[in-house]
Amino acid sequence: MKRKQLLGLLFMTATIFTACSNKTENKTENNNQLKKETNMGTIALTKTEFLEKVANFETSPKEWKYLGDKPAIVDFYASWCGPCKSIAPILEELAQEYEGQIYIYKIDTEKEPELASAFGIMSIPTLLFIPMEGAPQMAKGAMPKSAFKEAIETVLLKSLENKK
Template identity: 60%
Template sequence: MKKLLLTAACFLTFAACANGGNSSQKNKTENTNTMKTIALTKADFLTKVANYEKNPTEWKYLGDKPALIDFYASWCGPCKALAPVLEELAAEYGDSIYIYKVNTEEEQELAAAFGIRSIPTLLFVPRDGKPQIAQGALPKASLKEAIDKVLLNK
């Protein structure tokens, strides 16, 4: 699976940033959506995202809308900075995308299957096409740009 992703995915070249200090968290007046990020286990991943055990050589996304998957750890500073930004994005994008979170400490086998060596690592999964990977705590503006371009084709 690691080989498949490395050859199939085009890596996004975003600079890593641990900027979690944006004070715009309380400025959500234009959106009242209550969508939240969704925790994923390996079993959930196999049924909701891709069954890489059944199809080890072919990427086949199982979801009904694009997804952003955050591979994180609870002790990771940049991951902690990114978490509220992902919650904001889940609320802003509502039901147009899924935002999943995979705890790499609890789901080590899943993280290893994707070759996750640095956290946070973000996997952008469009409905059609290959997933793309970015590493680091990206600023909200960069995440929105990537979501719009890679996931929503805007």
Template identity: 55%
Template structure:
């Protein structure tokens, strides 16, 4: 899972300096994990996301955003608590946000509902 800088976020997810309206730059559905190293629930979620990244390889991209290193990205999406997951469909729809720890089965259910992709 790649940790995104502001520059890589603009390239792979959304160029917020160029576009005012949501335009996703990815070719596959994506999940962006907003986290911090000191956050206990974030550390619990990380191995779950690793499993999801493996199971959905080539179908769903998983990225991470360090809220301490890039607070402007958290502010852009109104992230107030972490972990926070941003689910980005490729259908042109607005992304959906979830806050707090998400167990694997709930994550799989969200991927099926939002992206239409089953494990």
């Protein structure tokens, strides 16, 4: 009899644990979707989204044409990369500070190797600073927040001022 009770208890515990795990996963998915939709923070991109929002290098491989409506930073990273992890919170802060002025995109090179290859990414983190007009500028390695802010002000936002 005790064995049946113990098995029943184990089954009930496993069921509750599974339900809680699924709820947490769904909540995380919902939060990620909300973040993408409201543009709060950095925005993870797949190759398809990159081709639609940043540049379609498949249709015009020799000519850079930025498709966005605001300047952008693209962070090529990997989840196991220490320097990538160190700049992730900085990029989140900057995305909130410059909300409405720039986009900050993130591309996981492990999940999107074709994108990394198309841009010749050999080390991570590699950051692509994309002004509204002109060629993007690439920076490699982790940078302090002050360096990011300087690049945003001089490369990305200055190009908008010159346009006005």
